[in-house]
Structure formats: structure tokens, C-alpha cells
Amino acid sequence: MSFVKLTTSALALAALSATTAAARDQVQVAGSSTVLPYASIVAEAFGENFDFPTPVVESGGSSAGLKRFCQGVGTEHTDIANASRAIREKEIKACADNGVTDIIEVRIGYDGIVFASQIDGPAYTAFSQADIFNALAPKVMVDGALVDNPHTKWSDFNSDLPDAEILAFIPGTKHGTREVFEEKVMVAGCEATGAHDAMIAAGMSEDDAEDACLEVRTDGRSVDIDGDYTETLASIDANTNAIGVFGLAFYENNTDSLKVATMAGIEPTTESIAAGEYPVSRPLFFYIKKAHIGVIPGLKEFAEFFVADEIAGPDGPLAQYGLVSDPELAATQEAVFDEQVMGGGS
Amino acid sequence: MTDASLPANPAAPETRKSVSLVAPDARTQKRKAAEARFRMYGIAGIATGIFFLVVLLSTIVASGTGAFQQTFINVSVYLDPAKLDKKGNRDPEDIKKVSTFGYTPLIQQALFDVVETNNLETPLAKRGDMKALISASAAAQLRDVVLENPGLIGETVDFRILASSRVDGYLKDRVKREDVVRDKNIDAEHLDLIDLLVPLGIVEKTFNMDFVTGADASESRPEAAGIGVAMAGSFFMMLVVLVLSLPIGVAASIYLEEFAPKNRWTDLIEVNIANLAAVPSIVFGILGLAVFIQFMHLPQSAPLVGGLVLTLMTLPTIIISTRASLKAVPPSIRDAALGVGASKMQAVFHHVLPLAAPGILTGTIIGLAQALGETAPLLLIGMVGFIASNAPDGIASGLLDPNSAMPAQIYEWAKRADPAFYERAWGGIIILLVFLITMNTIAVILRRRFERRW
Numbered sequence: 197m198s199f200v201k202l203t204t205s206a207l208a209l210a211a212l213s214a215t216t217a218a219a220r221d222q223v224q225v226a227g228s229s230t231v232l233p234y235a236s237i238v239a240e241a242f243g244e245n246f247d248f249p250t251p252v253v254e255s256g257g258s259s260a261g262l263k264r265f266c267q268g269v270g271t272e273h274t275d276i277a278n279a280s281r282a283i284r285e286k287e288i289k290a291c292a293d294n295g296v297t298d299i300i301e302v303r304i305g306y307d308g309i310v311f312a313s314q315i316d317g318p319a320y321t322a323f324s325q326a327d328i329f330n331a332l333a334p335k336v337m338v339d340g341a342l343v344d345n346p347h348t349k350w351s352d353f354n355s356d357l358p359d360a361e362i363l364a365f366i367p368g369t370k371h372g373t374r375e376v377f378e379e380k381v382m383v384a385g386c387e388a389t390g391a392h393d394a395m396i397a398a399g400m401s402e403d404d405a406e407d408a409c410l411e412v413r414t415d416g417r418s419v420d421i422d423g424d425y426t427e428t429l430a431s432i433d434a435n436t437n438a439i440g441v442f443g444l445a446f447y448e449n450n451t452d453s454l455k456v457a458t459m460a461g462i463e464p465t466t467e468s469i470a471a472g473e474y475p476v477s478r479p480l481f482f483y484i485k486k487a488h489i490g491v492i493p494g495l496k497e498f499a500e501f502f503v504a505d506e507i508a509g510p511d512g513p514l515a516q517y518g519l520v521s522d523p524e525l526a527a528t529q530e531a532v533f534d535e536q537v538m539g540g541g542s
Numbered sequence: 543m544t545d546a547s548l549p550a551n552p553a554a555p556e557t558r559k560s561v562s563l564v565a566p567d568a569r570t571q572k573r574k575a576a577e578a579r580f581r582m583y584g585i586a587g588i589a590t591g592i593f594f595l596v597v598l599l600s601t602i603v604a605s606g607t608g609a610f611q612q613t614f615i616n617v618s619v620y621l622d623p624a625k626l627d628k629k630g631n632r633d634p635e636d637i638k639k640v641s642t643f644g645y646t647p648l649i650q651q652a653l654f655d656v657v658e659t660n661n662l663e664t665p666l667a668k669r670g671d672m673k674a675l676i677s678a679s680a681a682a683q684l685r686d687v688v689l690e691n692p693g694l695i696g697e698t699v700d701f702r703i704l705a706s707s708r709v710d711g712y713l714k715d716r717v718k719r720e721d722v723v724r725d726k727n728i729d730a731e732h733l734d735l736i737d738l739l740v741p742l743g744i745v746e747k748t749f750n751m752d753f754v755t756g757a758d759a760s761e762s763r764p765e766a767a768g769i770g771v772a773m774a775g776s777f778f779m780m781l782v783v784l785v786l787s788l789p790i791g792v793a794a795s796i797y798l799e800e801f802a803p804k805n806r807w808t809d810l811i812e813v814n815i816a817n818l819a820a821v822p823s824i825v826f827g828i829l830g831l832a833v834f835i836q837f838m839h840l841p842q843s844a845p846l847v848g849g850l851v852l853t854l855m856t857l858p859t860i861i862i863s864t865r866a867s868l869k870a871v872p873p874s875i876r877d878a879a880l881g882v883g884a885s886k887m888q889a890v891f892h893h894v895l896p897l898a899a900p901g902i903l904t905g906t907i908i909g910l911a912q913a914l915g916e917t918a919p920l921l922l923i924g925m926v927g928f929i930a931s932n933a934p935d936g937i938a939s940g941l942l943d944p945n946s947a948m949p950a951q952i953y954e955w956a957k958r959a960d961p962a963f964y965e966r967a968w969g970g971i972i973i974l975l976v977f978l979i980t981m982n983t984i985a986v987i988l989r990r991r992f993e994r995r996w
Contacts, residue, residue, distance in 0.1 A: 233761035236928035240760040244682040254927030449959040452721035
């Protein structure tokens with residue numbers, strides 16, 4: 197009985213102290229599942245080397261992370277949002293509406309997006325953006341005319357590709373990776389195949405044609421994956437003919453079950469991405485709430501540690517894991533040190 | 543009259559005669575066959591169930607046992623004062639300035655020395671080549687030891703450090719030689735060297751207690767990840783659930799069952815409790831986020847909030863089972879108590895409640911087991927992610943510091959890139975199952991030993 201009494205009173209005390217002093221002493225991070233591995237590596241090393249507690253890193257996607265980030269200033273809100281794309285105007289405005297005005301943008305490096313398939317599957321070894329567009333767009337060019345996508349096999353439009361059913365697992369719309377996929381692959385393919393010009397010739401405005409290029413077919417051959425890359429991997433495992441979209445780091449950890457395709461003739465490696473040769477890559481970011489610096493202990497130290505040479509540099513653990521390190525890291529370090537906020541402010 | 547009626551039914555004895563007591567007739571046979579078929583269906587149903595259970599359990603055990611074994615490297619590291627204490631004053635503050643990155647070369651050198659002194663034939667001729675064999679967590683392990691005993695600097699100390707996850711996978715047959723060709727983290731030469739180091743006892747695979755007691759690790763070092771801290775998180779959540787939901791649930795059921803008038807209001811409450819028991823758990827998560835975190839400003843990712851949310855989820859289960867066991871106590875007990883002059887409250891607390899206790903406890907334990915395996919509500923209050931890295935050091939810190947829970951940790955591991963985490967997810971499932979089976983067994987034993995039937 198005394199144990200129950202003890203725990204009850206301890207609980208009551210704890211609940212009381214929690215409501216009175218809600219101050220938190222660990223950094224709270226949420227956002228992109230692509231950035232999560234890097235953030236967790238940094239958080240772990242930060243906890244080991246500093247006297248601050250290890251930061252908490254949650255995933256959930258870039259948009260979800262930025263949404264939580266923009267909910268307001270105060271210890272019940274996150275301090276850092278990870279994003280695999282740059283913050284949008286709309287999000288900056290949503291932030292400002294909730295009082296989150298001073299945001300520090302930090303670019304940590306670059307990540308490649310790769311197309312991979314089952315290691316024993318058909319020989320998907322070389323794609324161009326036009327191939328992906330022809331396979332996945334709802335309307336494509338056939339014999340000079342824009343028609344509803346008639347293709348069911350890869351060999352239907354490119355005889356170099358295998359005679360296999362089209363099935364692709366692409367990231368869902370809440371992922372930042374989807375945006376890169378749309379802009380660097382679908383739009384590029386749209387322009388390369390002439391579909392973009394045909395749309396404008398058919399009387400669409402420039403903006404509408406741009407939007408139409410981003411769409412994917414809805415007849416079940418292109419499947420959105422809202423979860424993480426492991427879900428894509430499981431889908432690939434279950435479908436011999438399927439191709440999937442992965443981050444380079446994820447692919448490099450699963451080379452025993454995946455084979456990667458070249459894009460426009462370039463093989464995705466950290467080197468080819470750093471050199472800017474591989475076309476489908478994107479910068480990775482995290483965003484810091486400046487109002488929390490000085491309130492949450494260790495926040496600035498964590499941000500500085502994240503972009504330090506020994507972490508984010510070419511020989512650091514992040515590059516080892518698959519991040520393509522940023523050649524302009526020194527400028528980023530300076531920006532973090534000076535707490536430069538977005539929008540050209542102080 | 544009787545004589546006249548006899549010949550009116552001359553055929554009857556004849557048909558009765560044809561019915562044998564030994565050989566069954568067609569209709570009996572048909573009925574027996576139907577019964578036999580029904581039994582067969584039943585047996586087939588049970589067999590299918592058992593088949594799937596066996597497949598499930600054997601998959602879990604086969605995939606998960608690897609997590610309980612881990613590859614270690616035994617190596618003597620020279621703690622070079624020139625690297626670790628440049629000023630030479632052994633001041634803890636100065637030693638602290640050397641980060642884990644300063645310790646990594648020392649470990650690599652130590653392992654490289656082993657290779658050289660044993661004259662092992664390997665094309666790996668540089669200290670840096672040892673990097674692929676050693677876990678990134680080793681540097682932190684050394685640094686912690688040195689910070690605790692600065693006197694060790696300058697000496698050669700024996701360490702048992704973790705091997706990298708690829709080496710571990712190779713010894714567990716998860717990493718195959720033919721797959722390493724495309725793997726940039728390790729080469730075939732490293733595996734050759736491991737083959738040479740294993741007979742020397744330098745690299746060995748042993749039972750891995752750290753998996754049961756340790757904390758989560760980042761994506762680059764799956765070999766260091768453990769479920770212990772998440773287990774503590776689950777424990778503190780269950781503590782909150784037990785302390786809150788048992789008294790509230792029992793008090794509510796006693797009032798509803800013994801004292802409340804039977805009218806439209808109590809009917810409405812009853813229906814709602816039954817409905818609440820069927821509400822999907824994610825709904826409680828959203829509620830928890832809105833009420834406990836955004837309105838009451840309780841800390842995010844804290845087991846206290848997780849426990850509060852799970853309490854809401856467990857309450858209906860406990861109330862329903864408590865009411866059922868109170869109902870099962872025969873009215874004669876109450877009548878007898880009231881008859882000898884006990885008050886209503888005395889009758890309930892001295893006679894009804896003790897008789898209903900085994901049923902209440904069983905319901906509570908089953909409710910707790912259900913809450914223990916719940917992940918969905920935790921997703922929304924920030925308990926899923928890279929969290930469980932600081933072990934709690936007391937009741938307050940256990941309740942308020944960010945932590946994960948066992949099922950959330952398993953979910954988190956299952957979605958990480960490195961296949962080594964997948965093995966650990968299965969290992970975590972084994973531990974979770976052991977907990978659940980233990981709790982359910984206790985519930986069954988309680989019921990068997992103390993339950994009374996009238």
C-alpha cells in the first residue's frame with residue numbers, strides 16, 4: 197500500500213512541477229524522414245560530446261514538420277524543422293501569422309534521388325527523364341499528338357527498356373522528395389518529350405501547362421507511398437517488375453536487395469552528385485526558430501555542431517552515411533554563428 | 543375396444559423390428575456423419591490457427607534471436623597523452639574538449655597494431671582501413687571511461703568495443719560475400735581479415751546484454767542500439783496508467799453498479815462507456831495532443847503524457863470488466879450483509895469488492911497489456927522518433943524526460959535504412975511478446991486461483 201501511496205504522491209508532484217515549469221532542456225526536432233538519419237547521427241554525437249541532453253528527433257515528412265514548426269513560439273512547439281526542400285512562401289506566411297517571424301535557414305548538404313528496382317528483376321539500368329514521364333504521366337505524346345497515356349509496358353515507348361509492366365512506387369505528396377521528383381524528373385521529361393509545348397499549343401497557359409506536367413497517372417501504375425523508404429522497399433520486394441524512388445543513402449544501405457538505374461547516363465554516387473552531373477538531387481535543410489535560441493539550452497550549439505566540418509564536412513559521419521557535403525559549408529557555418537534569419541533581416 | 547384396435551395397426555411391430563439397435567439406420571448415419579464433419583471443421587479451424595501461430599512465432603524467433611548476439615572486438619588501446627591531454631595537466635575540463643573524433647584514431651591504431659603484431663596477411667595497410675570494422679560508438683565508450691578516470695591517460699587499457707554492423711552481419715550470415723561488392727561500407731578484404739581475427743579470439747560473438755538494457759542509437763550505428771530505455775519508458779507509462787485508471791475505473795464501476803439509480807442518464811453513460819471502448823486508439827492520441835500538450839502545456843514526448851493518453855484508452859476496458867465481475871457476485875451476499883445491519887457502503891467494500899477483486903485485477907492486467915502494445919496514440923504526442931537516448935535517473939525524470947515506448951521503438955527500427963535495425967526490430971518484438979505473455983499468464987493464474995463461482 198505504501199508503494200502505491202508513494203507513486204501516487206510522486207505522480208501528483210511530477211504533474212504539478214510539469215505544469216508550473218514546462219521549461220524543457222532538450223532540443224526538439226521534427227520533419228523530413230530523409231533528414232532524420234542525419235539529424236539522429238548528429239543528435240547522438242551531440243549528446244556524447246556536450247553536457248546537453250541528446251536532442252529528440254521525430255520524422256513525419258517535411259510538410260508535417262514545417263507545419264508543427266510554424267504553430268507558434270513557446271516550449272510546447274518544436275525548435276527545429278528538418279526539410280528535404282526549401283520552405284515555401286505560404287509556409288513562411290503561416291509561420292508569421294503564428295508569431296514565428298525570425299527563421300534561420302541552414303543548408304546541410306545535398307541528397308541524390310535514385311530509381312532502383314529488385315536486384316533480380318528486369319534490367320532497369322538506364323532511364324532518362326523522358327522515359328519516366330512517358331511511363332507515369334497521365335497524358336503523353338504519341339506520334340506527335342497529346343493523348344491519354346496508352347503505355348502499359350516500358351518497351352512500348354523505348355525499345356531499349358525491358359518488356360515489363362509499368363509499376364512505380366513514388367513518394368507521396370507530404371514528402372519533400374515528391375517535389376524534387378516532380379520538378380527534376382517529370383517537368384524535365386515533359387519538356388523533353390514535347391508534351392509541354394503541345395499543351396501550350398492546345399491553348400493552356402504557361403502555368404497550367406507547368407502544373408499539368410507534374411501530374412502522375414491515376415490508373416494504379418503509379419503508386420504513392422506515404423510512409424518511409426522501407427515501405428517502398430517492401431513494395432519493390434513484392435513486385436518483380438516495379439521500380440521505386442529512394443534516397444541515395446537508403447539505397448547504399450540496401451545494395452544487397454536493390455539495383456540502381458542511371459539517369460540520363462549518369463550513375464548516382466556522392467561524387468557525381470557533388471559534381472552536379474547527376475540531375476536528380478536536392479539540397480537538404482533545417483530551419484531554426486530564432487526566438488528559441490537562448491531559451492532552449494543547447495539549441496545554437498546543436499545547430500553549430502550540425503554544420504561543423506567534423507560532422508558535415510566531406511570526411512564526417514554524415515558524408516559517410518550518404519550525404520553529399522555542401523561545398524559552401526563555411527558560409528553556412530558563418531550564417532549559423534551570426535544567427536542570420538531569412539528574408540535578408542539581421 | 544382394445545381387441546378391435548389391435549389389428550388396425552398390424553404393420554407397426556414389423557417396421558419396429560427392422561430397426562436394429564446395433565446397425566444404425568440411414569437417418570442416424572446421416573446425423574452422425576454431419577457431426578463428424580462438424581468436428582472435422584473444428585479441428586481444421588484449430589489446425590489452421592495453430593499453423594499460423596507456429597509460422598508467426600518461428601519467424602519472430604528466427605529473425606529476432608540475432609539481436610541477442612553481438613560481435614565485439616577485444617583490443618588494448620594506448621591512451622595517448624599527446625592526443626587526449628595536450629596540455630598535460632589532467633584537468634577534466636581540458637580533457638572534455640577532446641571530442642569523440644579525437645578518440646577514433648586511437649582505436650583504429652590499436653586494432654591495426656594487433657594486425658601487425660600477429661603478422662596477419664591482409665592488403666589493408668593503413669590505420670584508416672580499420673574504420674570499417676569498428677563501431678562508431680567505440681569512441682564514445684572510450685571517452686566516457688577517460689572522463690571518469692583521467693588517470694588512465696598514458697596507459698594501455700583493455701577494452702571490449704563493438705564491431706561495426708557489417709562485421710556483425712557477416713558473422714551472423716546476414717551480410718553475404720557476394721553482396722559486399724556493391725557495398726561501400728565494407729570490402730571483401732575486411733571480411734578476410736575478420737576470418738583471421740576470429741580464431742585469435744580478438745573478434746568474438748557473445749550474448750548481448752546491451753540490447754536488453756541499452757538506449758537507441760542513430761542510423762549509422764545499429765550495433766549499439768538497445769531497447770532498455772524504451773522499456774523504462776513503457777514501464778513509467780504503465781505506472782501512470784495503473785495508478786490512474788485502476789482507482790478511477792473501479793470507483794466509477796462501483797458507483798454505476800451498486801449506487802447509481804437506474805434511469806435514462808445512467809443508461810446513456812453505460813452506452814457511452816461501451817462506445818468509448820471501441821474508439822480507435824489514434825483518436826485518443828489526437829485528444830492527448832490537443833488537451834495535454836497544447837492546452838495544458840505538458841512536455842512533449844514525455845511518458846507522463848503517454849500514460850495519460852493510454853489511461854483514457856484503458857478506462858473503458860477496466861470499467862466494463864469491473865462491472866461484469868461486480869455483477870457476478872450473487873445478490874444474496876449483499877442481502878445477507880444488509881440483513882445483519884451493514885450499511886450499503888460496508889456491504890460493498892467488506893463483501894462484494896473482495897469477491898470481485900480477482901475479476902477486477904484480471905481485467906486491469908489485460909487492459910494494461912493492451913496499452914503496453916499500443917503505438918498509434920504515441921505517434922501524435924511525439925514519442926516515436928529518435929528519442930530514447932537518455933536513460934531516466936529517477937521517477938520525475940522517468941515521467942517527464944522525453945522517452946519512447948517498446949512498440950514505438952520497434953516501429954522506429956523497422957523503418958530505418960540499415961537492415962541491421964530490422965533484426966533488432968524482431969528482437970524487440972520477442973521482448974515485447976515475453977512481457978505480454980507474462981502479463982496474460984498472471985491474469986489467467988489470478989482468475990484460476992481466486993475466482994469463485996456460485
